[in-house]
Amino acid sequence: MSTREFLFSGFGGQGILFAGKFLSYKGLIEEKQVSWLPSYGPEMRGGTASCSVIVSDNPVGSPIVSNPDVLVAMNLPSLDRYEQSVKPGGVIFVDSTLIERKVNRDDVTVYYIPATRLASDNKLGNLANMIIVGKIMSVFDEFTDESVDAALAKVISAKHADMLDVNKNALKLGAEYTKE
Amino acid sequence: MSEKVLMKGNEAIAEAAIVAGCRHYFGYPITPQTEIAAYMAKKMPKIGGTFLQAESEIAAINMVYGVSSTGKRVMTSSSSPGISLKGEGLSYMAGCDLPALVVNVQRGGPGLGGIQPSQSDYFQSTRGGGHGDYHMIVLAPASVQEMAELTVKGFELADEYGITSMILADGTIGQMMEPVSLDFDLKPMPEKPWATTGTKMAREHNITNSLSLVPEELEKFNFARYEKYKKIEENECRYEEYMTEDADIILCAFGIAARVSKNAVNEARSKGIKVGLIRPITLWPFPKAPFAKAATHAKAFISVELSMGQMIEDIKLSTECKVPVYLCNRAGGMIPDPKMVMDMIEKVKAGEN
Numbered sequence: 001m002s003t004r005e006f007l008f009s010g011f012g013g014q015g016i017l018f019a020g021k022f023l024s025y026k027g028l029i030e031e032k033q034v035s036w037l038p039s040y041g042p043e044m045r046g047g048t049a050s051c052s053v054i055v056s057d058n059p060v061g062s063p064i065v066s067n068p069d070v071l072v073a074m075n076l077p078s079l080d081r082y083e084q085s086v087k088p089g090g091v092i093f094v095d096s097t098l099i100e101r102k103v104n105r106d107d108v109t110v111y112y113i114p115a116t117r118l119a120s121d122n123k124l125g126n127l128a129n130m131i132i133v134g135k136i137m138s139v140f141d142e143f144t145d146e147s148v149d150a151a152l153a154k155v156i157s158a159k160h161a162d163m164l165d166v167n168k169n170a171l172k173l174g175a176e177y178t179k180e
Numbered sequence: 181m182s183e184k185v186l187m188k189g190n191e192a193i194a195e196a197a198i199v200a201g202c203r204h205y206f207g208y209p210i211t212p213q214t215e216i217a218a219y220m221a222k223k224m225p226k227i228g229g230t231f232l233q234a235e236s237e238i239a240a241i242n243m244v245y246g247v248s249s250t251g252k253r254v255m256t257s258s259s260s261p262g263i264s265l266k267g268e269g270l271s272y273m274a275g276c277d278l279p280a281l282v283v284n285v286q287r288g289g290p291g292l293g294g295i296q297p298s299q300s301d302y303f304q305s306t307r308g309g310g311h312g313d314y315h316m317i318v319l320a321p322a323s324v325q326e327m328a329e330l331t332v333k334g335f336e337l338a339d340e341y342g343i344t345s346m347i348l349a350d351g352t353i354g355q356m357m358e359p360v361s362l363d364f365d366l367k368p369m370p371e372k373p374w375a376t377t378g379t380k381m382a383r384e385h386n387i388t389n390s391l392s393l394v395p396e397e398l399e400k401f402n403f404a405r406y407e408k409y410k411k412i413e414e415n416e417c418r419y420e421e422y423m424t425e426d427a428d429i430i431l432c433a434f435g436i437a438a439r440v441s442k443n444a445v446n447e448a449r450s451k452g453i454k455v456g457l458i459r460p461i462t463l464w465p466f467p468k469a470p471f472a473k474a475a476t477h478a479k480a481f482i483s484v485e486l487s488m489g490q491m492i493e494d495i496k497l498s499t500e501c502k503v504p505v506y507l508c509n510r511a512g513g514m515i516p517d518p519k520m521v522m523d524m525i526e527k528v529k530a531g532e533n
């Protein structure tokens with residue numbers, strides 16, 4: 001991997017920014033160059049939320065991801081808006097609980113994960129975001145206990161230490177998910 | 181080297197200010213710089229400092245004036261419309277040669293404008309911002325690491341020269357997170373014999389005042405101040421050059437626009453087009469030398485900006501209009517993308533041949 005550009009998108013409250021932050025810290029721990037850029041502004045209140053994350057072996061130029069290698073779409077407006085922007089050969093992760101339609105491209109790899117349903121079935125609260133992140137890590141063969149533990153410790157404050165295991169479980173569930 | 185942490189640009193400014201010894205922050209909330217105030221509100225009480233949310237921007241800048249008069253490191257931060265309100269205070273502080281750090285995380289204007297990133301306060305900041313003959317040192321960070329480093333540098337330059345340093349950032353650099361190291365080689369804080377700290381009946385009164393009703397005297401102050409500015413222009417210009425040596429086309433950009441431009445330089449080079457980038461880090465003093473040098477071999481300049489082309493005047497002055505300067509811009513909170521810059525490069529190249 002020289003440079004991987006992620007675009008996370010969904011609605012406010014789905015943990016879009018948090019998912020991006022987790023992967024940024026994972027990159028930092030692995031001594032990569034990283035950038036994390038949220039959308040900000042009035043649209044965050046209940047509307048769409050998105051964040052650009054770049055993980056690279058080289059210094060990051062523009063932190064704005066216009067053509068992602070990896071798109072995470074956690075609601076339909078996000079998929080509608082960003083589907084065509086994904087680079088040919090890229091990967092799209094779709095929360096198939098909330099998005100019923102299929103991706104209309106044949107030059108990208110798509111993973112449909114019913115993340116929101118898996119989260120509620122497994123009493124993982126609103127951790128659909130981390131289920132998808134787990135799947136991303138396994139797809140790129142980057143899922144190790146060490147990297148998960150280290151990055152989680154960075155993004156979850158000591159005050160919420162009880163959330164560490166829950167997040168790890170969500171990551172694992174996503175990593176192990178294969179189409180039912 | 182201390183461990184790198186991920187921080188937002190705004191938070192990096194706040195933490196770097198604390199590391200630099202700033203214990204007094206005054207501000208009034210405005211997007212997209214609110215994280216600075218939030219960070220200070222959390223941290224300052226724990227380290228014996230002052231965080232105060234003033235009743236207005238005007239009040240905040242005058243509190244900065246007051247603390248600076250006592251010789252302490254002090255700062256305020258705001259975004260474009262808030263900086264306009266601070267204009268009077270900035271001018272008064274310049275009239276007293278008081279050091280301070282002022283942060284402007286720019287948003288689109290004019291007027292109340294929007295809350296998305298912009299660079300349209302270039303004229304305002306590089307030309308002083310308020311009334312009267314004066315300048316501020318204007319520093320333009322292009323990364324979270326530079327947000328931190330230039331904050332420290334800003335305090336040091338302010339103290340060294342008796343001047344306000346402004347960090348001229350934008351909403352993108354303020355909101356983004358990147359790894360940052362907060363390990364600095366701090367210069368010792370200079371003596372401030374002019375500070376109004378009480379005479380203890382052992383010296384004459386120190387007075388900070390910008391009122392000077394005798395024109396002969398005021399003129400002397402003005403002339404002396406411009407001697408100081410000359411020294412700053414000679415010693416403190418900062419810039420980064422990227423692949424300029426053999427470049428036919430030079431991109432000129434600061435802050436987030438420089439990050440976008442660097443992508444375009446790399447892409448152009450991969451297509452065999454000789455493009456380079458000059459990134460001013462100080463906007464005042466404007467680094468004229470690299471522009472003048474590049475004008476001896478480059479065929480064209482392209483200024484990439486989040487404004488209607490405010491930096492072009494300085495590029496033309498630096499190059500004495502020897503080479504055409506084109507504009508590649510977005511405004512109102514929009515950001516040019518590398519493709520747009522690349523298209524402009526190809527257009528200019530076609531036109532120049």
